[in-house]
Amino acid sequence: MNRMKLPILIHPDPRLKKHAAPIADISDDLRTLADNMLETMYDAPGIGLAAPQVGMLDRLLVMDCIKDDGPPRPYVMINPEIIAKSDETSVYDEGCLSIPEQYGEVTRPAEVEVRWIDRDGKEQTEVFANLWATCVQHEIDHLDGKLFIDYLGPMRRQLITRKMQKLKRERARD
Ligand code: NI
Helix, strand or coil: CCCCCCCCCCCCCHHHHCCCECCCCCCHHHHHHHHHHHHHHHHCCCCEEEHHHHCCCECEEEECCCCCCCCCCCEEEEEEEEEEECCCEEEEEEEECCEEEEEEEEEEECEEEEEEECCCCCEEEEEEEHHHHHHHHHHHHHHCCCCHHHHCCHHHHHHHHHHHHHHHHHHHHC
């Protein structure tokens, strides 16, 4: 299979603030998009990527939180939904491929149960914990136009946004 790397949108971008639409049918084009998103994510490198980050306003995300050890464990989630969350929370220093080299502590439920449609059109349900739980929540947020910096204070958010505006100006000049 010929996989292709896709350009990742950098915050601020209006497409990163939009609500992505539910996917009605799982076409070959959609599977190709998912494969290309995985390629893009692994190459970055990152542990998750949502379709709006590559400019597609579809409810699709990919993730793989296996670090250097162990075989890859790629997930393709279509129309993912959180159906249960723990009262217990955990804090991670989150980053985002659309907000390069900026990090911030975000508190989220430590465990979530997620239901989604996989790339073969089958419904899946799984409980995620720890980094996986944080990652899947972060990616589902992207489908609702929400970024991890939206959980930070307004000052910090503004500071990061200014840095990203500067980064985009520099990249546009190169
Ligand atoms: Ni992100």
